[in-house]
Amino acid sequence: MDEVARLEKRLLRATAKAIADFSLVEEGDRILVAVSGGKDSYTLLHLLARLRERAPIDFELVAVNLDQGQPGYPAHVVEGHLRATGVPYRMLVRDTYSVVRRLVPEGKTTCPVCSRLRRGVLYNAAAEMGCTKIALGHHRDDLVETLLLSALYSGSLKSMPPKLRSRDGRNVVIRPLCYAAEEDIAAFAAAMRFPVVPCDLCGSQPNLRRKRVKALLAELGREHPSVKANLLHALGHVVPSHLLDRELQRTVAEAAGRDPWLDARVDADEDADEDEACGPSDVVRLARIP
Numbered sequence: 088m089d090e091v092a093r094l095e096k097r098l099l100r101a102t103a104k105a106i107a108d109f110s111l112v113e114e115g116d117r118i119l120v121a122v123s124g125g126k127d128s129y130t131l132l133h134l135l136a137r138l139r140e141r142a143p144i145d146f147e148l149v150a151v152n153l154d155q156g157q158p159g160y161p162a163h164v165v166e167g168h169l170r171a172t173g174v175p176y177r178m179l180v181r182d183t184y185s186v187v188r189r190l191v192p193e194g195k196t197t198c199p200v201c202s203r204l205r206r207g208v209l210y211n212a213a214a215e216m217g218c219t220k221i222a223l224g225h226h227r228d229d230l231v232e233t234l235l236l237s238a239l240y241s242g243s244l245k246s247m248p249p250k251l252r253s254r255d256g257r258n259v260v261i262r263p264l265c266y267a268a269e270e271d272i273a274a275f276a277a278a279m280r281f282p283v284v285p286c287d288l289c290g291s292q293p294n295l296r297r298k299r300v301k302a303l304l305a306e307l308g309r310e311h312p313s314v315k316a317n318l319l320h321a322l323g324h325v326v327p328s329h330l331l332d333r334e335l336q337r338t339v340a341e342a343a344g345r346d347p348w349l350d351a352r353v354d355a356d357e358d359a360d361e362d363e364a365c366g367p368s369d370v371v372r373l374a375r376i377p
Contacts, residue, residue: 094275095137101266102134109249111261112138112220116146118261119218120174121209124152124165124284126276127224131264133279135222136174149216150174153208155201156182164282177216181208196295210258225262228269228301231318235300244330246322268315 088096106112120135122128132150139148150169154162162178169176183204191197213221225247234246251260264272276283307314327335 091275091278094271094278095134098130098134098264098267098271098275099137101268101271102263103138105249105263105266106138109261109265111250111263112142112144112146114144114146116220117216117218118146118148118220118222119209119213119216120148120150120222121224122150122152122165122169122176123224124161124282125224126273126281126283127226127264127269129168129279129281129283130267130272130276131222131224132169132172132174135263136172148174149218150176151209151212151216152176152178153205154178154180155205156180156184158184161284164284168282177212179208179212183208198295198297210253214257219259221258221260223260223262224264226264226267226269226272227319228304228315230262230265230322231315232297232300232304234318234322235304236296239300240296266319 120132122132135148152165154160166178186204187197187201190200209221230246237243237245249262249265304315327339
């Protein structure tokens with residue numbers, strides 16, 4: 088098996104697991120796959136098409152690309168690729184670019200406004216086309232970066248949900264790549280020679296908080312390669328009773344069991360060979376030290 092086949096198999100396995108774990112795809116679904124022209128959305132479309140070939144249920148895919156009016160955006164490149172896949176597609180044109188430029192002051196991050204406008208267009212398109220789900224290409228790294236961004240800059244513990252119903256109830260957003268690693272997606276997209284189109288609107292902002300968090304994770308990953316995988320694992324293994332949310336405390340049992348600090352043999356934030364966390368007996372010994 089060559090490297091491309093290995094990457095595809097790994098990504099298919101991750102995508103299939105996410106679909107099974109969160110019931111992302113169901114019998115009779117008509118799924119709008121948002122294809123921006125980036126590596127993630129191209130890979131998402133490819134994987135869903137491959138899974139559809141072997142799935143025990145019947146569902147449809149419709150690829151949708153949105154030209155947001157960015158100067159020089161090569162929509163024809165994306166359309167050429169979509170045509171070659173054989174998946175039904177639709178090209179949309181909405182000038183959200185000028186709206187973003189008008190609303191966002193120079194030097195400020197455009198992503199929140201841009202994504203909100205894009206989401207509105209896709210929501211309306213999905214309803215008009217009779218689509219039951221909207222598939223987005225956010226992957227594992229996006230989820231763990233969002234977790235840290237929320238904690239560090241917004242003071243809340245949350246990330247991107249694998250499945251989300253819109254507030255008006257019209258749309259369901261799914262993220263089938265939520266278990267897939269960005270490095271695998273990037274390697275696969277490069278090997279497949281997908282015609283990746285860069286986003287110049289946000290790519291021109293060098294000081295984005297997300298880029299700083301990505302750099303932090305990369306630095307930590309050089310010291311401990313499992314950092315991203317551990318953060319993803321943490322998203323699926325929450326212990327509500329060990330947090331400080333008072334609303335949660337009213338709905339969960341009183342905290343019990345092992346204490347993450349007192350009962351830890353080794354502090355997870357330190358090198359096991361250097362600093363051992365104090366267990367209960369250690370606390371007693373320390374208390375006796377004059």
